[in-house]
Amino acid sequence: MDYKEPKETYAGVVREVTIGKGGKALKVGGENILPLHFFDGGSLPNPPRFALEVLDMEPADKTPHLIEPFGDVLSDPIKWAKKCEGFGVDAICLSLVSTDPAEKDTPSEVAAQLVKRMVSEIKKPLIVYGSGDEKKDAELLPKVAQVCAGENLLLGPVQKENFEVVGKAILDNGHVAIAQSPLDINLLKELNVKLCKFLPPERVVIDPLSSALGYGIEYSFSLIERVKQIGVMTKDSMTMMPIIANLGDECWKTKQAKENKTQGLLWEGITAISLYLAGANILVLRHPETLKSIKETIGR
Amino acid sequence: MIIIGENIHVIAKDVSVAIRERNAKVIQGLAKEQTGAKANYIDINVGPMKKDTEETMKWLVNCVQEATDLPLSVDTMNPVAMEAGVKFCKKRPLINSASGKTDSKAQMLPLAKKYNCDVVISVMTDKGMPPEVESKIDSIMETVSYANELGIPNEAVWVDPIILPVSTAGEGQKIAVGNLEFIKILQEVIPGVKSTVGLSNVSNGVPAHLRPILNRTYLVMLGRNGLYSAIADPLDEELMAFMQGELPKITDLIYRTMDGEEINLSPLSQKEVAYVKTARVLMAQSLYSDAWLEI
Numbered sequence: 001m002d003y004k005e006p007k008e009t010y011a012g013v014v015r016e017v018t019i020g021k022g023g024k025a026l027k028v029g030g031e032n033i034l035p036l037h038f039f040d041g042g043s044l045p046n047p048p049r050f051a052l053e054v055l056d057m058e059p060a061d062k063t064p065h066l067i068e069p070f071g072d073v074l075s076d077p078i079k080w081a082k083k084c085e086g087f088g089v090d091a092i093c094l095s096l097v098s099t100d101p102a103e104k105d106t107p108s109e110v111a112a113q114l115v116k117r118m119v120s121e122i123k124k125p126l127i128v129y130g131s132g133d134e135k136k137d138a139e140l141l142p143k144v145a146q147v148c149a150g151e152n153l154l155l156g157p158v159q160k161e162n163f164e165v166v167g168k169a170i171l172d173n174g175h176v177a178i179a180q181s182p183l184d185i186n187l188l189k190e191l192n193v194k195l196c197k198f199l200p201p202e203r204v205v206i207d208p209l210s211s212a213l214g215y216g217i218e219y220s221f222s223l224i225e226r227v228k229q230i231g232v233m234t235k236d237s238m239t240m241m242p243i244i245a246n247l248g249d250e251c252w253k254t255k256q257a258k259e260n261k262t263q264g265l266l267w268e269g270i271t272a273i274s275l276y277l278a279g280a281n282i283l284v285l286r287h288p289e290t291l292k293s294i295k296e297t298i299g300r
Numbered sequence: 301m302i303i304i305g306e307n308i309h310v311i312a313k314d315v316s317v318a319i320r321e322r323n324a325k326v327i328q329g330l331a332k333e334q335t336g337a338k339a340n341y342i343d344i345n346v347g348p349m350k351k352d353t354e355e356t357m358k359w360l361v362n363c364v365q366e367a368t369d370l371p372l373s374v375d376t377m378n379p380v381a382m383e384a385g386v387k388f389c390k391k392r393p394l395i396n397s398a399s400g401k402t403d404s405k406a407q408m409l410p411l412a413k414k415y416n417c418d419v420v421i422s423v424m425t426d427k428g429m430p431p432e433v434e435s436k437i438d439s440i441m442e443t444v445s446y447a448n449e450l451g452i453p454n455e456a457v458w459v460d461p462i463i464l465p466v467s468t469a470g471e472g473q474k475i476a477v478g479n480l481e482f483i484k485i486l487q488e489v490i491p492g493v494k495s496t497v498g499l500s501n502v503s504n505g506v507p508a509h510l511r512p513i514l515n516r517t518y519l520v521m522l523g524r525n526g527l528y529s530a531i532a533d534p535l536d537e538e539l540m541a542f543m544q545g546e547l548p549k550i551t552d553l554i555y556r557t558m559d560g561e562e563i564n565l566s567p568l569s570q571k572e573v574a575y576v577k578t579a580r581v582l583m584a585q586s587l588y589s590d591a592w593l594e595i
């Protein structure tokens with residue numbers, strides 16, 4: 001009897017989303033197989049993409065082994081971003097943490113101008129996260145979208161409280177939305193349904209919230225896994241978007257990561273590789289050595 | 301379908317105030333309204349009722365019985381309140397509810413024998429809620445056979461598989477499908493038993509204006525699979541219309557969705573489309589979100 005390979009093919013395809021423009025353009029997603037199911041019938045046109053995170057202010061956390069690779073550029077986000085480019089990233093992720101009213105409450109216009117300068121000075125596409133404060137972001141993110149019109153930023157977080165105003169600015173100014181919901185697949189789908197009533201689904205990336213190893217990673221893992229399964233296997237249009245796992249900051253908040261360098265790199269590395277296995281398409285890290293070791297592990 | 305009217309419920313503020321102040325008018329108004337809407341039983345949900353148990357139950361039961369001739373479903377987890385309630389019932393009441401928990405077997409189930417009542421028995425055990433259809437069946441078989449030993453026949457038992465919110469991330473839809481399956485096979489497994497559900501729990505946590513369509517659709521689906529009764533809102537006219545067979549076209553659409561048919565939505569009315577989408581969600585054919593009707 002002939003052996004026949006048990007090969008699955010699936011109906012759903014994760015949408016291929018482009019971020020950045022021109023020579024910087026980067027494609028993410030596009031797969032119609034489950035993560036790492038290379039043996040099944042289908043393809044994964046784009047490998048996982050890695051970004052390093054840059055803050056718009058000097059980080060309060062001075063953990064020596066975390067800040068050491070960046071030397072004296074930590075007070076200058078543009079230099080910091082350029083340094084990251086030297087570590088072989090696919091994209092830069094700028095977090096506008098200083099805009100948070102609980103931080104420095106930096107005015108939206110000031111933050112937007114920084115984003116604009118960074119876009120013009122770096123060679124990689126830019127991911128931009130706002131303050132995370134839904135009220136501030138309702139003002140900040142539209143401002144960033146306008147000032148950087150046409151740059152095709154990956155911009156967010158778009159949350160259920162502010163999706164109308166932020167989503168509209170993203171639509172009008174030619175960017176891609178990071179749709180963020182708190183670790184719940186039903187809420188995640190609801191946000192996508194509402195957002196995609198006016199924003200094309202090819203301009204949405206899902207951020208399901210990424211928890212660090214030991215701090216709830218299992219929730220993030222199973223959620224990402226499920227989003228992929230529902231999208232690829234059942235062809236649920238509203239979950240067929242690429243996923244961004246913004247995990248670096250979560251990992252470096254942990255006491256284990258701060259304790260010593262080896263442990264910190266492992267903490268971030270294991271979190272990242274786990275969420276990659278679950279199906280994340282973009283992974284945002286903090287430490288360049290984590291980036292290096294993950295790339296070696298994945299072997300590309 | 302036997303409808304057990306759910307509206308006299310202590311969680312409703314006007315009901316709890318009315319009980320405390322012995323305001324018969326409010327309680328009797330609810331009883332009459334539900335009777336007029338063709339409910340078959342009136343549920344009296346008093347919660348745990350720790351204070352003045354005997355006296356309150358006597359007042360409440362008599363109060364409702366003055367307003368309606370319908371039999372009562374006495375709804376409490378407190379066996380003292382239960383006994384106080386069923387004692388004063390003129391018609392054969394329904395004990396709502398017992399379960400496979402040790403306490404319930406020892407204190408609640410014997411009341412069904414003592415007062416010759418019907419009794420709701422849920423699938424709960426000391427270990428909690430059995431997660432799968434099979435473990436629910438195992439648990440209920442055990443509890444029903446215990447009831448039989450006490451002299452309660454299958455015909456007096458109303459099995460409750462426990463409905464949970466469909467909106468619970470991850471598990472809700474799976475459980476909704478499992479309970480449909482449970483009701484479908486129940487008669488084969490324990491011939492002669494009746495069945496009931498706390499229907500509105502399926503839509504718990506869902507925005508208020510979206511709850512009725514979930515409740516109605518799920519009841520139609522459960523009814524198709526042989527459900528005998530439900531604790532539900534008889535004042536929902538559309539729900540009652542389904543139960544009277546007055547909405548055959550939508551009922552048929554729901555059945556066909558249950559059978560996995562890909563229904564062409566374009567010739568359907570907006571309302572029909574909404575029911576098909578709701579049935580799809582309850583069959584777990586499409587991932588639940590609060591925006592399920594908007595897709």
